[in-house]
Amino acid sequence: MRQHRFHGRYDSDGRECSWPGCEEAGEFRAPGSRSPSFDGPGDYRWFCLEHVREFNAGYDYFEGMEAEEIFRAQSPLHGWEHTARAFRPDETVDGAPHWAHFSDPLEAIQARARQHVKRRRSEVQDEMRANARFTVAERSALKVLGLELDVDRKTMRMRYTRLLRQYHPDQNGGDHGHAEKLQKVVEAYNLLKKAAAFA
Secondary structure, eight states, rough: OBBBBOOOOOOOOOBBSSSTOOBOOEEEEESSSSOOOOBSSSSSSOOOOHHHHHHHHOOTTTTTOOOOHHHHHHHHTTTTSSSGGGGGGTSSSSSSOOOOOOSSSSHHHHHHHHHHHHHHHHHHHHHHHHHHHHOOHOOOOOHHOOOOHHHHHHHHHHHHHHHHHHHHHHTTTTTTHHHHHHHHHHHHHHHHHOOEEEE
């Protein structure tokens, strides 16, 4: 698929505009019915220039979000909560050693290795503690909901609500194509809400 630079037009390759009744070429893409999530990148709708403008005029990025999610998405720090690894001071092992503190370079290297082993041991212990919060079945349920082991009850409930909106036909415009995913999400949530970790 070749994109024409600067104005967002793609070669349509015979694809028609998705607007009902329009037979123009679908050269401009817009968000589809399935938004990006842990299940994949989502999909697109394709419109002609006139209808992509009309679609954009009525598009609401925040539709379906809770007030807290909207507030977080509007934060100037949204998406920058975590420092990219390449820019962290400990990107290598534990940062460059302070060579002046050692009379022998091998001592510096050895001290650096000891720090690495200590930090890795601590990380492994943290992982083991996190795994101990949940049973094997509960960890599988967390994967279904796309959640990490350090999740709290409130975050789990918010994710469940969002997935219900995405998969339930009463919430997604009558699309019954996600029945299997919906069932897995409901089963996962029903298991997790009884988990000892949330007691």
